[in-house]
Amino acid sequence: MSGLLNTIYAGLLVLLSPVIVWRMVRHGRYRRGLPEKLVGQLPKKQDDRPVVWFHAVSVGEVLQLRNVIEGFRSGTDNRYQILLTTSTDSGYDLAVERYSDCTVSWFPLDFSWAVSRALKRVQPEMVVLAELELWPGFLSACRCLKVKTAVINARMSDHSYRGYGRLQWLIQPLLQHLSVVAVQTDEYAERLIDLGTSPQHTTVTGSIKFDGVATDRFNPATAALRNLFDIRKDDIVLIAGSTQDPEEQMAIDAWEELRSEWPNLRLIIVPRHRERFDSVASLLHSQQVACLRRSEMELHGNKFSRDSVILLDTIGELSACWGLADVAFVGGSFGARQGQNMLEPAAYGAAVLVGPNTANFRDIVKCLVAEKAVIELKTTDQFIIELRRLLRNDTQRNTMGFRASEFVQRQSGAVARTIELLTEVSESDHCVSHPTAA
Secondary structure, X not given: OXXXXXXXXXXXXXXXXXXXXXXXXXXXXXXOOHHHHHHOOOOOOOXXXXXXXXXXXXXXXXXXXXXXXXXXXXXXXXXXXXXXXXXXXXXXXXXXXHOOOOEEEXXXXXXXXXXXXXXXXXXXXXXXXXXXXXXXXXXXXXXXXOOEEEEEEEOOOHHHHHHHHHOHHHHHHHHOOOOEEEEOOHHHHHHHHHHOOOHHHEEEOOOHHHOOOOOOOOOHHHHHHHHHOOOOOOOEEEEEEEEOOOHHHHHHHHHHHHOOOOOOEEEEEEEOOHHHHHHHHHHHHHOOOOEEEHHHHHHHOOXXXXXXXXXXXXXXXXXXHHHHOOEEEEOOOOOOOOOXXXXXXXXXXXXXXXXXXXXXHHHHHHHHHHOOOEEEOOOOHHHXXXXXXXXXXXXXXXXXXXXXXXXXXXXOOHHHHHHHHHHHHHOOOOOOOOOOOO
């Protein structure tokens, strides 16, 4: 199987190489961590303690794993070294910043030589994958070395279910090897069991996204941004976060039209990807809209026009920034990304709006709709209509936010259930084969 996978991956790399090279040159992506990604040159064990390897794809998963890793360490009396890997530049930078007490590295590409060498160097007792990172080469190597594997906060969208179903012959033996499958919902559990996970090892824990989500609008990080952005008591703050094209333009158009009636309406835009920071700034300048970039604000202090649109062009601050929002549009929902996480603005009590494409968060949106705590938009033109209605009706806006915050707080507990499962498996009898590290 490894030979077949290597051939497929090599073919895909050749096919995608023009795009990869262009992004490397244009945006500086994919340049870092090449030894780790291509040949598995991950850090070796640092002491005699066994290693537990956590993997978080990007920023969202890095943030979500914080409470899980801390709880696992506490529950096992710090008996394990923790390796945290990620796959993106932004995820890696945030992991280095937030996990100074862990070893941080890059996840290897799914070539047999890369995953084999990585596992030989790390020698993990257990690998914990966040959400659903089911790389067949990596899982196959873990199975051969008898390394325990766990998937936490797992979900299985309609699209993924259909795709994995076509490859069931390949992944079913790997799914059967998973020691822990901690799933967000009953529906996802049924789908994963149908694809091959063991019913005895598949547990519905709920989503860890609900745990540890901030609800205090006056927490230190949010308070610092409030002061930096000069957000005043009578301001109404609209945040368009995790946006993609054309969502920034939608927010700018609405803000420009409504600020004549609500001059205290402030707009903060947070693009989903760092490589779009400059293009969004250029978009604002091309429309003669004053743009203040967060990365430059220390140079200005509070000496800037309050008519400026604030562009949050830093990584890892969106979570705190949502605490400023009276109205929050969660992006990625008017395009192919199928939505981004709306729990953070909901937990803060913002009135949340999303576009029509939210398949990645279908169950959460369904619950928020049932609670009358979110507005689903069908078109970009509908955005300004709903925003104007919320601005005119403070009671409705505040009631929406209260319902959203109450709903999020009622769902907590998944982290504790997940930690319990991981601790139980890590402490169980095991026989792990660790070849000499290369």
